[in-house]
Amino acid sequence: MHVLLQPAWILHTRAYRETSLIVDLLTQDHGRITLVANGVRGHKKSSSYALLQPFTAVLVSWSGKTSLYNLRQVEAQQKMSYTLVGRRLISGFYANELLMYLLHRDDPCYELYQRYTRLITQLAHNNRPYHAKLRYFEKNLLALLGYALNLTCERNEQGQMIKMDANYSFDPEMGFSRCQNRVGKPSFCGASLLALDQEILTTPKHLQDAKQLLRLALQYHLRGRVLKSPLLL
Amino acid sequence: MISPAITRLIEALRCLPGVGPKSAQRMVFYLLQHAREQAKLLASSLDYAASNVTHCNRCRTFSERDICLLCNNPNRDQSLLCIVETPIDMLVLEQTGTYRGYYFVLMGKLSPLDGIGPEEIGINQLLERLEKEPIKEVVLATNPTVEGDTTAHYIAEKCKAVNISCTRIARGVPLGSELEYLDSRTLTQAFTHRALLAEACD
Numbered sequence: 425m426h427v428l429l430q431p432a433w434i435l436h437t438r439a440y441r442e443t444s445l446i447v448d449l450l451t452q453d454h455g456r457i458t459l460v461a462n463g464v465r466g467h468k469k470s471s472s473y474a475l476l477q478p479f480t481a482v483l484v485s486w487s488g489k490t491s492l493y494n495l496r497q498v499e500a501q502q503k504m505s506y507t508l509v510g511r512r513l514i515s516g517f518y519a520n521e522l523l524m525y526l527l528h529r530d531d532p533c534y535e536l537y538q539r540y541t542r543l544i545t546q547l548a549h550n551n552r553p554y555h556a557k558l559r560y561f562e563k564n565l566l567a568l569l570g571y572a573l574n575l576t577c578e579r580n581e582q583g584q585m586i587k588m589d590a591n592y593s594f595d596p597e598m599g600f601s602r603c604q605n606r607v608g609k610p611s612f613c614g615a616s617l618l619a620l621d622q623e624i625l626t627t628p629k630h631l632q633d634a635k636q637l638l639r640l641a642l643q644y645h646l647r648g649r650v651l652k653s654p655l656l657l
Numbered sequence: 658m659i660s661p662a663i664t665r666l667i668e669a670l671r672c673l674p675g676v677g678p679k680s681a682q683r684m685v686f687y688l689l690q691h692a693r694e695q696a697k698l699l700a701s702s703l704d705y706a707a708s709n710v711t712h713c714n715r716c717r718t719f720s721e722r723d724i725c726l727l728c729n730n731p732n733r734d735q736s737l738l739c740i741v742e743t744p745i746d747m748l749v750l751e752q753t754g755t756y757r758g759y760y761f762v763l764m765g766k767l768s769p770l771d772g773i774g775p776e777e778i779g780i781n782q783l784l785e786r787l788e789k790e791p792i793k794e795v796v797l798a799t800n801p802t803v804e805g806d807t808t809a810h811y812i813a814e815k816c817k818a819v820n821i822s823c824t825r826i827a828r829g830v831p832l833g834s835e836l837e838y839l840d841s842r843t844l845t846q847a848f849t850h851r852a853l854l855a856e857a858c859d
């Protein structure tokens with residue numbers, strides 16, 4: 425396999441041997457891949473080292489047969505030099521944690537690459553609100569992984585349509601069911617579910633419901649793995 | 658190999674970064690042939706350091722005393738606390754001679770994807786110092802990586818909560834370099850953090 429100048433985002437890097445890095449990337453046409461970048465660390469740091477940082481948009485060439493490829497070439501994508509700061513940076517790490525733990529390697533998903541690009545662009549512009557965008561990213565990530573939430577019907581399509589003014593409880597396997605605001609169990613307002621479905625989250629209540637709901641759904645698929653970035657907020 | 662003792666020593670030396678089998682072999686034969694006394698000194702110093710050096714209770718750097726020499730020095734500026742990732746960072750800063758305050762060494766950096774959170778970098782210990790000592794300014798000298806930035810942001814938020822001002826060492830174009838050869842991220846950062854020339858000349 426030999427891929428030339430593939431658009432990609434760096435998700436994570438870790439030191440490997442004395443002067444190398446293992447780099448995880450989200451690529452446009454090849455999904456999440458893992459590369460070894462030889463001889464980029466240490467005293468004779470190569471110029472590619474600065475590019476091999478999370479949240480950098482790169483063009484990357486690699487080769488190799490196994491699922492651990494060798495980096496051949498990396499350069500910056502033009503006009504895509506973003507810097508995330510503060511809470512936005514931590515939200516970026518959150519997105520990366522999700523991708524690292526939920527995506528299988530070498531499973532192409534063009535749409536996910538586009539959605540991730542939009543998310544990072546949003547996070548990089550300090551004057552643009554990003555909470556709703558983060559929720560849509562989570563929702564679409566679940567859908568692209570094959571775990572789409574059905575936000576318009578009760579009990580995954582067997583039941584009635586979700587109503588604006590009703591309250592619902594959520595079960596990751598069963599979907600939504602009507603509930604009477606029982607104590608101890610989180611419930612979600614129908615209007616919030618429909619707003620998330622339409623991607624028109626605006627009110628604080630809708631945003632909060634969406635956040636709690638998606639956290640429940642993602643936790644289920646993370647199978648007990650605790651994400652570290654939410655601890656930093 | 659004729660001597661198991663030599664084989665063992667060669668293997669042991671290979672734990673050092675940059676030391677392969679060839680160079681380990683060269684070191685061993687050099688020590689045995691030309692430098693027996695120094696070899697004994699090396700062995701005893703290594704043994705002493707490996708069994709006695711732990712961490713300073715105040716700044717967490719390497720130290721064989723409860724409180725390291727720097728923390729014990731009363732002539733430094735108590736109102737300044739510089740935060741670095743590693744003991745080596747602290748050492749190189751000291752060697753510049755520009756900084757006169759005290760230090761706190763994180764012994765790492767926040768890295769969610771490596772499972773390193775606030776607890777692992779000694780945040781509670783740091784908060785305790787911010788509370789008890791007359792610190793007026795925290796200087797963040799974490800590395801200019803995204804993990805370093807995350808760490809800096811997290812600590813800055815903690816400082817804000819207790820009303821201590823927080824600064825960060827500047828970043829940008831290295832001395833003697835040429836813009837043409839800089840990566841675009843460094844250039845963007847240098848541009849974002851540009852400084853007033855008048856201020857710089859004051």
Ligand SMILES: [Zn+2]
Pocket residue numbers: 713714715716717718720724725726727728729
């Ligand atoms: Zn100390």
